[in-house]
Amino acid sequence: MQMLRRGITVKASYGNQKSWLVQVVGAVKGKVPVLFDGGIRGGTDVFKALALGAQAVLIGRPAVYGLAAKGEYGVKRVIEMLRDELELTMALSGCPTLNHISRKHVRTKHERPRSML
Numbered sequence: 727m728q729m730l731r732r733g734i735t736v737k738a739s740y741g742n743q744k745s746w747l748v749q750v751v752g753a754v755k756g757k758v759p760v761l762f763d764g765g766i767r768g769g770t771d772v773f774k775a776l777a778l779g780a781q782a783v784l785i786g787r788p789a790v791y792g793l794a795a796k797g798e799y800g801v802k803r804v805i806e807m808l809r810d811e812l813e814l815t816m817a818l819s820g821c822p823t824l825n826h827i828s829r830k831h832v833r834t835k836h837e838r839p840r841s842m843l
């Protein structure tokens with residue numbers, strides 16, 4: 727976790743980042759923005775981070791990979807792919823706007839329904 731002047735970044739390098747994100751979002755109670763950093767590889771990852779309360783996500787290696795493969799065009803394509811996947815996930819989840827993405831759209835490991843068998 728990294729404290730910024732006006733927000734907090736939850737970094738994946740601190741282990742179970744989604745669990746951290748839930749705890750940080752709960753602790754700050756909306757007083758400062760929380761950014762999620764690390765392990766974003768697809769639009770579903772962006773969706774999950776937003777649903778768990780992040781205001782935004784940060785992207786490192788995917789942009790670098792895009793740059794290495796196709797230069798500026800590659801970075802643009804990575805961002806387009808993430809956006810397209812996010813939009814598809816939103817559509818499949820009944821979320822017409824980012825503001826409709828909420829905590830009820832995701833379950834953490836501890837919230838999974840368990841079989842009674």
Ligand SMILES: Cc1cc2nc3c(=O)[nH]c(=O)nc-3n(C[C@H](O)[C@H](O)[C@H](O)COP(=O)(O)O)c2cc1C
Nearest residue numbers: 737738763764765766767784785786787788789790
């Ligand atoms: C080329 C490169 C250089 C980085 N340099 C730093 C750094 O100097 N300090 C730092 O805290 N994080 C650094 N990071 C980590 C990123 O800020 C970010 O936390 C991480 O890349 C996000 O995870 P992701 O690569 O899975 O998207 C670097 C990442 C990359 C890919």
